[in-house]
Structures are given as C-alpha cells and as structure tokens.
Amino acid sequence: MLKLSGVSKTFNKGSINEQVVFNNFSMDIDEKDFICVLGSNGAGKSTLLNIISGKVRADGGNIILKDRDVTHDTEHEKCKNISRIFQDPSLGTNPSMTIYENLSMAKNKGKRFGLSFLIDRKDEEYFKELLSTLHLGLEDKLYTPVSQLSGGQRQSLALIMAVIGEPDLLLLDEHTAALDPKTSEIVMGITRDIVEEKGLTTIMVTHNVDHAIRYGNRLVMLHRGNKIVDISGEKKNTLTKEKLLTLFKDMDDKSLFS
Ligand SMILES: Nc1ncnc2c1ncn2[C@@H]1O[C@H](COP(=O)(O)OP(=O)(O)OP(=O)(O)O)[C@@H](O)[C@H]1O
Ligand SMILES: [Mg+2]
Numbered sequence: 001m002l003k004l005s006g007v008s009k010t011f012n013k014g015s016i017n018e019q020v021v022f023n024n025f026s027m028d029i030d031e032k033d034f035i036c037v038l039g040s041n042g043a044g045k046s047t048l049l050n051i052i053s054g055k056v057r058a059d060g061g062n063i064i065l066k067d068r069d070v071t072h073d074t075e076h077e078k079c080k081n082i083s084r085i086f087q088d089p090s091l092g093t094n095p096s097m098t099i100y101e102n103l104s105m106a107k108n109k110g111k112r113f114g115l116s117f118l119i120d121r122k123d124e125e126y127f128k129e130l131l132s133t134l135h136l137g138l139e140d141k142l143y144t145p146v147s148q149l150s151g152g153q154r155q156s157l158a159l160i161m162a163v164i165g166e167p168d169l170l171l172l173d174e175h176t177a178a179l180d181p182k183t184s185e186i187v188m189g190i191t192r193d194i195v196e197e198k199g200l201t202t203i204m205v206t207h208n209v210d211h212a213i214r215y216g217n218r219l220v221m222l223h224r225g226n227k228i229v230d231i232s233g234e235k236k237n238t239l240t241k242e243k244l245l246t247l248f249k250d251m252d253d254k255s256l257f258s
Contacts, residue, residue, distance in 0.1 A: 001029060001030060001031040001033075001065070001066055001168065001169075001201055002027075002028075002029040002052070002063070002064070002065050002066075002169060002201070003027075003028050003029070003063070003064040004025065004026055004027045004028075004051075004052070004061065004062075004063050005026050005061055005062050005063075005064075006024050006025070006026060006060060006061035006062070007022050007024070007025045007026070007051060007058045007060070007061035007062075007063070008020075008022050008023050008024055008025070008058060008059050008060040008061055009021045009022045009044075009047060009051060009056065009058050009059055010059060013059075020225070021044045021047045021225050022044060022047070022048075022051075022058070022225040023225060024061070025044075025048075025061070025225060025226070025227075026061075027220075027227065029201060029203070030201075031201055032199050032200070032201055033201055033202070033216075033217060033218055033232075034195055034200075034201075034202045034204070034215065034216035034217050034218070035202065035203045035204065035216055035217075035218045035219070035220055036204050036206055036211065036212035036213075036215060036216040036218070036219050036220070037203060037204065037205045037206070037212075037219075037220050037221075037222060038206065038207070038209065038212050038219065038220070038221045038222070038229075039205075039221055039222035039223060040223065043222040043223055043224060043225070044222055044224070044225045045173070045205040045222055046173055046205065048203075048205075048222070049084065049171045049173050049203065049205065051063070052082065052169070052171060052203070053075055053078060053079075053082050053084055053171060054070075054073055054074055054075035054076075054077065054078040054082075055075050057072075058071070065078075065081065065082075065168060065169070066081075066168055079109065080109060080165065080167075081167055081168040081169065082167055082168065082169045082170075082171060083162035083163065083165070083167040083169070083170050083171065084162070084170075084171040084172075084173065085155065085158050085159065085162055085170075085171070085172050085173065085175040086173050086174075086175065087173060087174040087175060087177045087178050088178060089151040089154035089155050089158070089178060089179075090154070092154065092155065092157075092158030092161065092162070092175075093146045093154050093157055093158050093161065094146060095145065095146045095147035096145060096146075096147060097145065097146060098142065098143045098144060098145055098146070099127070099131070099138060099141055099142050099143070099144060099146060099149075099157060100123075100124070100127060100142045100143055102146055102157065102161060103123075103127045103130070103157075103160065103161060103164065104123060104127075105161075106160075106161035106162070106164045106165065107123070107164050107165070109164075109165050124142065127139075127142060128142065130160050130164070131157075131160065133193075134156045134157075134160070134190055136152075136153055136156055138153060138156070138157065150183070151178055151179050151183065152179050152180075152183035152184075152186060152187055155175055155176065155179065155187050156186075156187055156190050158175070159175075159187075159190060159191060159194055160194075163194055163198055163200065166198070167200070168201065169200075169201050169202075169203070170195065170200045170201070170202040170203075171202075171203050172191065172202065172203070172204040172205065172206075173205045174205055174206060174207060175187070175191070175204075176188055176191075176206075176208070176211075177206070177207060177208075184208075188211055188215065191204070191215075192215055202216070204216065209241055209244065210241070213239050213240065213241060213244065216236070217232055217233070217236060218230070218231065218232035218236055219231045219232075219236055219239065219244075221247075228247075229244070229247055
C-alpha cells in the first residue's frame with residue numbers, strides 16, 4: 001500500500017553541514033502493517049516519516065501510496081490520507097481550544113470552508129462515544145480546554161483526532177516518549193486497540209525496545225539511513241530483546257539497549 005523506491009535525502013547539500021540521511025532507500029509497506037521503527041539518534045527515523053508525510057521533500061526516488069504516485073504531493077495534499085502524532089503532546093492538539101473544538105476540527109480536516117464550532121448534538125454524542133473508548137473520563141470534559149489535560153490525555157485525544165478521518169496511514173513519532181512510564185503504557189494500549197480495531201496501516205517510531213518487540217507485526221531498525229533489521233511474521237512474534245541484541249553483536253552502536 002506504500003512503496004518507497006530509491007529515496008535519497010541530503011540536508012544542506014554542498015555546505016560543510018552536509019548530511020546524507022538516505023541514499024537509495026527502499027521499503028514496501030503492506031496494508032494493515034503495524035511497523036515499529038527503532039534506531040539510534042540521527043538514524044533518519046523522523047526524516048523517513050517527514051518524507052512520507054510530505055513535510056520534507058526527497059531529492060530522488062519515488063513514493064507510491066495506494067497505487068498513486070505521491071512523490072511530489074505537498075504535506076497539505078497528503079494530510080487527509082496521512083495522520084501523524086509527534087512526541088510533544090502540544091503539537092497534536094490545539095491547547096487553547098476545547099476537546100469538542102479539537103475533535104470538530106479533526107473531523108472537518110481538509111474541508112474547504114471555514115469551521116463552525118456551533119455545537120451539533122449529533123457530534124456531541126459521537127465525540128462522547130469515541131472518548132469513552134479511552135476510559136480516561138474525557139467524555140465528561142468535552143468543553144474543557146485541552147491545555148488543562150495531562151500529557152497522556154492529550155496524546156490519547158490526539159490519537160482519536162488522528163484516526164477520525166479514517167486515514168490510509170498513521171505515523172507515530174515517539175508519541176509516548178514524553179510521558180511517564182505508566183502513562184506511556186496506557187497510551188500504547190490505546191494505540192494498539194485503535195490500530196487493531198480500525199485495521200490501520202501504522203508506522204511507529206520508538207526508542208522503547210520493549211514496545212517495539214511487544215507491538216506491531218513488523219520491526220525495522222534503521223542505522224545511518226539503512227534498514228539493518230527487518231523482521232515480521234512469526235519471527236517478529238517470537239522476538240525477544242536477547243535475540244534482537246544478537247543481531248547487533250557486530251555493531252558498534254548498542255546505545256539502544258542501554
Ligand atoms: N531539517 C533538517 N535540516 C538539516 N538537517 C536535518 C534536518 N532534519 C534532520 N536533519 C539531520 O538528519 C539526520 C537524521 O535526523 P532524524 O531527525 O531523521 O533522526 P532520528 O532518527 O529521528 O533521530 P532521533 O532519535 O534523535 O529523533 C540528523 O543528522 C539530523 O541532524
Ligand atoms: Mg526523531
């Protein structure tokens with residue numbers, strides 16, 4: 001459903017700050033794949049998501065999404081089909097607006113005309129129903145500004161907002177990294193439930209090796225812009241931290257496992 005072929009990206013080309021991130025990178029992603037992406041700092045994980053979402057334009061190669069060449073589509077053109085959540089909880093939601101307004105905005109994403117925040121009873125019921133699936137009590141806080149929510153509540157709301165328009169692809173960039181361990185587990189559980197229930201094709205970047213092993217059907221490890229591990233199916237189901245570490249015994253960088 002998503003095919004990256006021969007993608008290359010160099011930042012600051014020709015300057016002393018030149019940074020080759022990808023050189024002829026290819027990857028095929030199947031419908032309903034839930035891919036966990038691991039990799040050390042600077043491996044190119046966020047850049048990969050940026051290239052897919054159109055935030056960063058690749059220098060070469062092409063990207064096919066659902067049989068359509070989207071290589072040159074802008075981020076705005078892609079945002080209806082590709083949803084994204086970042087590490088920072090304040091990026092996925094608008095803190096000065098209420099939960100209702102945030103959900104209403106997400107529901108109307110990509111619509112041509114200005115938004116109307118007149119309360120629609122049908123939406124109110126629908127939003128309450130969606131929020132109740134989180135089991136965080138947010139269905140009783142529909143008119144509370146998002147700034148008053150905790151990081152975990154915000155990321156959970158961001159998840160609901162990201163999938164409300166039934167995107168083709170969900171991109172998660174360390175979306176639980178800023179949360180305390182307990183909340184991170186809760187948000188991961190919510191993530192898995194939403195991805196499974198909606199059958200979403202998902203790419204989740206994480207530094208949490210346990211999460212990468214526990215969640216998803218495929219694990220990819222990036223190192224200096226290359227896929228050095230790509231495990232799926234039964235191999236992924238039976239993967240352990242120890243097994244993953246043995247794949248690294250010849251690698252100099254073990255910081256991920258520290
Ligand atoms: N907009 C940019 N301009 C210049 N260099 C960039 C830009 N974005 C990323 N880079 C560089 O590209 C390389 C890959 O960065 P990227 O953010 O993709 O890494 P990452 O794998 O997400 O790392 P982390 O785990 O720290 O988030 C880094 O060396 C980074 O400095
Ligand atoms: Mg990153």
